[in-house]
Amino acid sequence: MLKINNLHASVEDKSILKGINLEVKPGEVHAIMGPNGSGKSTLASVIAGKEDYEVEDGDIFLEGENINELAAEERAHKGVFLSFQYPVEIPGVSVTNFMKTAINESRKAKGLEDMPANEMLKLIREKSELLEIDRKFLSRSLNEGFSGGEKKRNEIFQMAMLEPKLAILDETDSGLDIDALRIVANGVNKLKNKDNAVVVITHYQRLLDYIVPDYVHVLLNGRIVKSGTKELAHELEEKGYDWIKEEVGA
Amino acid sequence: MSLKEKLVSSFMAFEDHVDVDTKIHDIRTEAIKLFEDKGFPTKKDEAWKYTSLNSILKHDYSVFPKQENAIEYSDIKQYFIHDIDTYKIVFIDGKYSSHLSQTTHEGLDVCLMSAALTKPKYQLVIENYFNKVAEKDGLSSLNTAFSQEGAFIHVPKNKVVNKPIQIVHFSTGNESALMLQPRNLIVVDENSHVQIIERHQSLTDNPVLTNSVTEIFANKRAIVDYYKIQNDNLNASLIDNTFVEQKQESFASVHTFSFGGKLTRNNLNYYQNGERIDSTLKGVTIIGEKQHVDHNTLVHHIEPNCESHQDYKGIFDDNATGVFNGKVVVEKEAQKTNAFQSNNNILVSDKATINTKPQLEIFADDVKCSHGCTIGQLDESALFYLKSRGIPEKEARGLLMFAFSNNVLSSVKIPELKQRITKLIALKLGVNIGFDL
Numbered sequence: 299m300l301k302i303n304n305l306h307a308s309v310e311d312k313s314i315l316k317g318i319n320l321e322v323k324p325g326e327v328h329a330i331m332g333p334n335g336s337g338k339s340t341l342a343s344v345i346a347g348k349e350d351y352e353v354e355d356g357d358i359f360l361e362g363e364n365i366n367e368l369a370a371e372e373r374a375h376k377g378v379f380l381s382f383q384y385p386v387e388i389p390g391v392s393v394t395n396f397m398k399t400a401i402n403e404s405r406k407a408k409g410l411e412d413m414p415a416n417e418m419l420k421l422i423r424e425k426s427e428l429l430e431i432d433r434k435f436l437s438r439s440l441n442e443g444f445s446g447g448e449k450k451r452n453e454i455f456q457m458a459m460l461e462p463k464l465a466i467l468d469e470t471d472s473g474l475d476i477d478a479l480r481i482v483a484n485g486v487n488k489l490k491n492k493d494n495a496v497v498v499i500t501h502y503q504r505l506l507d508y509i510v511p512d513y514v515h516v517l518l519n520g521r522i523v524k525s526g527t528k529e530l531a532h533e534l535e536e537k538g539y540d541w542i543k544e545e546v547g548a
Numbered sequence: 549m550s551l552k553e554k555l556v557s558s559f560m561a562f563e564d565h566v567d568v569d570t571k572i573h574d575i576r577t578e579a580i581k582l583f584e585d586k587g588f589p590t591k592k593d594e595a596w597k598y599t600s601l602n603s604i605l606k607h608d609y610s611v612f613p614k615q616e617n618a619i620e621y622s623d624i625k626q627y628f629i630h631d632i633d634t635y636k637i638v639f640i641d642g643k644y645s646s647h648l649s650q651t652t653h654e655g656l657d658v659c660l661m662s663a664a665l666t667k668p669k670y671q672l673v674i675e676n677y678f679n680k681v682a683e684k685d686g687l688s689s690l691n692t693a694f695s696q697e698g699a700f701i702h703v704p705k706n707k708v709v710n711k712p713i714q715i716v717h718f719s720t721g722n723e724s725a726l727m728l729q730p731r732n733l734i735v736v737d738e739n740s741h742v743q744i745i746e747r748h749q750s751l752t753d754n755p756v757l758t759n760s761v762t763e764i765f766a767n768k769r770a771i772v773d774y775y776k777i778q779n780d781n782l783n784a785s786l787i788d789n790t791f792v793e794q795k796q797e798s799f800a801s802v803h804t805f806s807f808g809g810k811l812t813r814n815n816l817n818y819y820q821n822g823e824r825i826d827s828t829l830k831g832v833t834i835i836g837e838k839q840h841v842d843h844n845t846l847v848h849h850i851e852p853n854c855e856s857h858q859d860y861k862g863i864f865d866d867n868a869t870g871v872f873n874g875k876v877v878v879e880k881e882a883q884k885t886n887a888f889q890s891n892n893n894i895l896v897s898d899k900a901t902i903n904t905k906p907q908l909e910i911f912a913d914d915v916k917c918s919h920g921c922t923i924g925q926l927d928e929s930a931l932f933y934l935k936s937r938g939i940p941e942k943e944a945r946g947l948l949m950f951a952f953s954n955n956v957l958s959s960v961k962i963p964e965l966k967q968r969i970t971k972l973i974a975l976k977l978g979v980n981i982g983f984d985l
Contacts, residue, residue, distance in 0.1 A: 346936050350928070374938035386933040390951030396937070399947065404938040439951075456937065 299324050299495045300345070300464050305356035307344045314340045316520035318356070322464070325492040329506055329531060330499045332517035333539045338499045339383055341517070342468040345497075346380035347373045360464065374400075375407040377463030377494075381453040381470050388440040393452065394422065396440050397459050404460065425458040429485045446473030454485045461489070466497045471505035483508030503535035516542055551605045551727075552587050555690065556580065558611045562694060572665050572695075575679050579692035586686035598871040598903045599842045604785045604811050607755045609727035611694075613641040617720040619751070621648055627749045628714060632964045634745075635713040637699040641720055642728045644697060657702040658713055661731050664700035673702055677735050681763050681791040681819060688789050691761040695731035698760075701744070705737040705767075712743040712962055719784070721752025732762040736770040743962060747777040750784040762790045766798035768822070773801050773961055779808035779972060782837065789815045796822025796851075803960060804831040805969055806841045807976050817846040820854045820882075827856040832953045832969075834976045836865035836896075845874045849882040849912075858889040861953050863977070864900035875907040876917060883912050889919040894926060894952060896945075946979035953977075 305318040314337045322328050332338050344351050345358060347370035358365050365373055388396070402412045413421075426436060429451050441449055450470050457465050467486070471479055486509050490496060498509055506514075506528060514531045516524040518539070523546045524530070534542075549557075559580045566573065588605060589596040617640055628636070635658045638648035644660055651659045657670075664670040665678075679695075682688045699715045719726050736742050750756045766772045778786060786809055792800050806812050818827045833841045847856040862870045872891045893902045906919040926948050934944035953973055960966040973979075 348932050348936075369941065370932060370935035371938050371940045371944075374936055378936075380936050382933065382936075386927070386930045388930055388933075388948070388951055390954045391947060396934075399943070400934075400937040400939055403940060403943060407938070407940075460937065 299326075299361060300497070301359040302345075303357045303359075305344070305358065306354040307340060307351045308354055309340070309351050313354075314351075314520055315344065318520075318522060320515065320522065322495045322497060324495055326513065327490070327496045327498065327509060327511045329511035329514045330497060330517055330522075331501070331514060331531060331534055334501075336517045337520045338517050339468055342380055342466045342497075342499055345466060346370055346378055371403070372407075374460075375404050379457050379460055379462030379465045381450070381457060381465065381467045383469040383472065385441045385449045385453055387442045387444075389442045391440050393436045393438060393440055397422065397456065400456070401459060421459065425455055428458055428488060429455045430481050431455055447475060447478035450474055450482055451478060454482050458485060458489055463494050464497070465489075465494070466499065468499045469501065470498070471500055471502065479505065479508065503531045506531045518542065518546065551609065552583075555611060556584050559693060561612070566696065567666065571675070572678070576693050576695065579679075579689040582684055582689035583686055583693055586689065588686055595844060595873065598869070599811070599813055599840065601811070604755070604757055607725040607757070609725045609755075609757060610723035611727055613643065613723055613726060616643050617641060617722045619645075619648075619718065619720065624648075624718060624749070624751070627716060627718075627747060629712070629745060629962070629964050629968060632962075633711050635711060637713070637715050639697065639717045639730065641718070641722055641726060642697060642730070656704060656707055656709060657700065659700050661698040661700045661733060662696055664733065665696070670700070670702075673735060674733075677763065677765055678733060679763070681765070681793040682761055683789065683791065683815075683817065687759055687787055688761050691729045691731055691759050691789065694729040695761070698731040698733070700732070701734045701742065703736045703740040703742050705739055707737075707740045709740070709742040712745055712965075715744065715746045717748045717758065719750045719752075719754075719756045721750070721754040723754065725755040726757075728756065728758045728760070730758065730760045732760070734762065734764045734772070736764075736766050736772050738768045738770065741771040743773045743775075745775045745777065745962075745965060748780055748784070748786055750781050753781065753783050756780075756784040757787075758785070759787045760789065762788070764790065764792045764800065766792065766794045766800045768795045768797060770795070770798045770800075772799070774803070775960070775962075775965060776802065776804045776814075777969075778804065778806040778812055778841075781808060782810050782839070784809050785811040787813045787815070790817070792816075792818045792827070794818065794820050794822065794825045794827065797824045798822070799826045799828070801828035801830070801959065803956070804843070805972070806831065806833040807835065807972055809839065809841070811840045813842045813844065815844050817848070818856065819848045820850050820856075823851050823853045825851075825854040827854075828959065829856070829858045829860075830956050830959060831860040832956050832973065833860070833862040833864075833870055834953060834973065835863075835868040835870070838867045840869045842871035843873070844871070847876050847887065849876070849878040849885045849887060851881060852883045852885070854882065855886040856888065858891075859956055860891045861956055862891070862893040862902060863896060863949050863953060864893065864902055865896040867897070867899045869900070870902040872902070872904040872921070873907070874905075874919070876909070876919070878908075878910040878912050878915050878917065880911040883914045885912060885915040885917070887915070887917040891921040892952070893921075893923045894949060895923060896949075943979070946977045949977050950974060950979045
């Protein structure tokens with residue numbers, strides 16, 4: 299599904315990713331953990347195609363295709379989805395209109411006709427129920443005045459609508475109370491199948507109790523310094539990151 | 549012969565057609581003298597620093613169109629808000645078109661300025677209101693001198709007008725170049741409500757210059773909503789002079805939607821003569837090519853406890869130029885004034901220009917006045933957000949600009965008009981992306 303080789307990336311001449319290697323197979327859930335400033339969000343943004351970041355070296359493959367040179371929207375059309383840590387507020391565009399536009403643009407890119415209105419409505423109803431989203435919420439301006447929890451739930455609602463092959467969840471647990479966390483995780487788990495993959499980026503082990511990872515990676519200073527199974531996440535929760543820093547001599 | 553000379557000498561010919569033995573004619577005669585004295589404004593005038601009329605004054609305009617040109621409703625239906633019932637006052641090349649209009653004298657007067665200026669039953673209203681709030685500058689005086697035709701609306705007290713009134717001016721290209729001087733007078737008495745939509749539309753590529761004056765009087769507790777649709781073709785220019793006088797507890801809003809035209813200048817002046825008045829001035833400007841739109845506003849707070857709200861948004865592409873000059877004056881007596889002004893602009897092209905200048909003159913000490921102007925590009929993080937959902941660059945930009953400008957529409961009270969403006973904005977921005985319009 300996703301293969302990253304020796305990825306180096308910088309922003310404004312500041313080197314952030316310093317040789318990332320990662321392979322995610324269909325059906326897998328990977329967690330990327332690490333302290334603040336280790337490069338987690340940068341990695342997510344670079345995979346999604348944010349142009350502020352300069353890829354200096356290395357390659358990103360999606361289903362065997364090199365996507366280094368593709369624009370963000372082209373990556374989205376190929377099935378990459380990023381759930382934002384800080385979803386942007388867009389006054390004047392309703393959640394529904396935004397989703398319709400996104401879905402129909404993706405269909406257009408694949409040479410398909412617009413989705414018929416009744417089908418769209420059905421899909422919206424189905425997916426909003428999955429995320430326990432009120433219908434009124436869908437006619438509000440995108441993310442404007444949403445609480446932290448509403449924003450994150452809305453991100454996963456978008457994921458449900460777009461049905462990506464590779465979903466990257468960037469700090470989706472931050473700002474969530476326990477109920478919202480359960481709803482969001484439940485949504486992700488229901489969307490999960492043997493043909494897609496999820497990369498969960500998080501500080502804390504809490505979310506991983508709900509979305510159980512197959513692999514856990516520790517990102518430190520722009521490199522993946524340790525990989526393991528879900529037990530590694532528990533260990534990190536208990537002991538923090540210092541022991542790894544010592545172990546790898548960082 | 550310059551246009552000014554031509555106009556001054558035309559005044560004598562104009563006098564042949566009207567009754568010169570009236571008070572109105574005294575006002576006209578005085579006005580032509582003022583115009584002769586002041587002439588057209590130039591860039592040396594502070595208020596015209598960024599707008600030059602040179603390119604539009606060079607044409608040899610016909611001042612009095614000779615023949616009437618009939619047009620069929622089906623050909624021009626698109627320029628009306630046609631899906632709801634409205635009163636209509638329609639002019640073709642400056643002349644009233646009775647077959648396209650729907651006027652009334654039942655319970656209120658929606659009729660012609662020419663009738664109001666000559667018939668005795670309107671004499672009192674005309675004496676009380678005509679040319680009472682209009683500026684005495686060159687352009688308004690020019691209009692006053694030739695004032696003869698336009699819309700006259702008088703809503704007596706305690707009357708909620710049940711449908712909007714549309715004032716539409718067409719020019720047909722009968723003349724190789726045409727200058728129009730429409731004159732509107734709107735008087736809304738105590739407790740009455742009215743909604744008015746105004747539009748100027750040229751139907752050919754021949755140059756048209758409209759120098760319009762509208763006087764609006766909102767008496768005690770009146771509610772007046774005025775909407776201007778400026779979406780004319782690229783050879784048509786408009787100088788719109790609108791003056792609003794409000795009495796206590798009245799509400800008056802003017803929304804100006806500027807998408808078309810070669811050169812558009814909006815002089816919009818509000819005078820608050822009473823307490824607890826609310827004045828709202830809003831505008832959306834979306835232009836490209838070499839279009840020019842200038843908003844020049846004045847809100848004069850004269851008495852205490854009043855509010856004013858100004859919100860103008862502009863999107864400028866290609867070589868378009870925009871001007872926003874918003875002046876707020878708060879007199880010493882006008883304590884507890886709340887005056888808000890905001891002007892936000894997006895420059896889409898490197899060659900587009902906006903000059904924005906807030907001017908606050910505050911003489912009272914217990915007031916809340918705020919102003920903010922921004923000039924910028926689109927928010928890059930918002931753009932990435934949309935793109936990451938599969939919306940391509942061009943559509944994402946269009947969507948963000950649409951959202952930026954569409955926000956002003958929340959205060960439009962006629963749903964069909966709001967829908968129409970939304971469509972015009974989407975069309976103008978090339979946004980065609982699955983909206984429920």
